[in-house]
Amino acid sequence: MIHDLAQSNIQQFIRDHENDDVRELVLKKAFIEGTPSSVIANQIACRRKAKEKLPLWYNTAGIIYPPMVNLEQASSEITAQFKYEVLTNRINPPFPRIKGGVGVDLTGGFGVDSFFISQSFGQFHYVESNAELVEIARHNHRQLGSTNITHHCTAAEEFLQAFPGTIDFIYLDPSRRTTGSKKVVQLSDCLPDVPALLPALLERSSLVLIKTSPLLDIQRGLNGLRSVRNVFVVSVANDCKEVLYLCQSGFSGEPVIHAVNLQSPDDEFTFCISEEKKAAVEFSYPLAYLFEPNSSLMKAGAFKVTAERYGLFKLHKNTHIYTSDKLSYEFPGRIFKIKSLVTPSEIKTVFATKQANIISRNYPLTAEQLKKKLHLRDGGSDYLIAVAGLKKKYLVAAGRIK
Structure with missing residues (x-):
């Protein structure tokens, strides 16, 4: 099927009909140029998704896409590029066997992470048990110009047993779906079982990078793993996408947590859990400014240390918005200038346009419930923060100033 989809006439049809309704396409024709229309419809739908998620794939001729579920599970281009950055620029001190060494992706999938991570190594091995995905990744890596990736159709455990050489780095993005397609969160429920496999991985390689769902509690992740030296909480446009655990063989110190917002590089925040536990925080009523931490900071759990480091006050133990009379542009998140404190009866006067962007933190009503109760519509430049x-x-x- 890959050979058929790679033909120039099929590729041209996919590009020409990129904006078509794929359901109508399937209903009108059973076959297109001898290929089942349902297969081509999937290529069109995936290509549309790749336009934003994987622009390099979208703009490269001859790319073949997997079933939609595999594309949805794949890393985005920007988060895959960040993994390359972790290996090349964020390991301090630098690890000697990254450049020119041997790397392995034990959960290859669509091959996005493999493509970018492989650029840090002389040799790279993509491992995947799904034969269709292996063939798609091999084809696409060739189209993308990669020359140092070897593809293996086998299970992760079997590859490790059979591979005779030295491995300098291992990457895993364990499947968070069971055989019945039920989503799971805990690492021990994923495939492969990372906590059970990790001791063997650290015997074969000095560095292991593990990607997890942002739904997994970081402390639980740390409890289930070993030798973790760095944790990267990765957000794109303030939407938390993934959490990465970098494990180093023999490491026994405290891991450093990095809260990263990729499209706002100045918003990065680095801390240790011991700092958060020791941090002293003071409380206040709303002062001149409100500070809302970005999603990576929230996920990382840097609630007290953030206030301490930027000289801010908390409003309440469980209200993760801060306040101050002083403006600190370095704060990793959004900053608001308070216009006034209002009562529900004053809403019509203060928000004369009946529009507001509503934020609710540790408040009895959600933003949606407040919008209905106060008869406000989304939009405009004004904010109502509950x-x-x-x-x-x-x-x-309030009005947003950052």
Whole structure:
């Protein structure tokens, strides 16, 4: 099937009909140029998704896409590029066998992570048990110009047993779906079982990078793993996408946690859990400014250390929005200038256009419930921020300045 899809006439049809309704396409024709229309419809749908998620794949001629579920599970281009950056620029001190060494992706999938990570190594091995995905990845890596990737159709455990050479780096993105397609979160429920496999991985390689779902609690992740030296909480446009655990053989120190917002490089925050536990925090009612941490910072759990480091006050123990009379542009997140504290009866006057962007943090009503109760529509440049303080709850009219 890959050979058929790679033909120039099929590729041209896919490009020409990129914006077509694929359901109508399947209903009109059973076959297109001798290929089942359902197969071509999947290529068109996946190509549309790749336009934003994988622009290099989208703009490269002759790319073949997998079933949609495999494309959805694949890393985005920007997060895959970040993994390359982790290996080349973020290991301090630098690990001697990265450049020119041997790397392995034990959960190859569509091959996005393999393509970018392989650029750090002289030799790279892509491992995947799904034969169709192996053939698609091999074809696409060739189209993308990669020359140092060897593809293996086998299970991760079998590859490790059979591979005789030295391995300098191993990457895993364990499947978070069971054989019944039920989603799982805990590492021990994924395939492969990373906690069970990790001791063997660290015997074969000095560095192991593990990608997990952002739904997995970081402390649980650390408890289930060993020798973790760095944790990277990765967000794109303030949407938390994945958490990476970098394990080093023999490492026994405290891991450093990096909260990274890829499209806002100035928003990175680095800390250790011991710092968070020791941090002292003071509380206040809303002052001149409100500070909302980005999603990576929230996921990382840097609640007290953030306040301490930037000289901010918390409103309440469980309200993760901060306040201050001083403006700190270095803060990793959004900053708002308070216009006034309002009551529900003043909403019509303060928000005369009946529009507001609503944020609710540790408040009895969600943003959607507030919107309905206060008869407000989404939009405009004004913000209504609903928060709980130590002694009372506040509705804050504000404008965003960062």
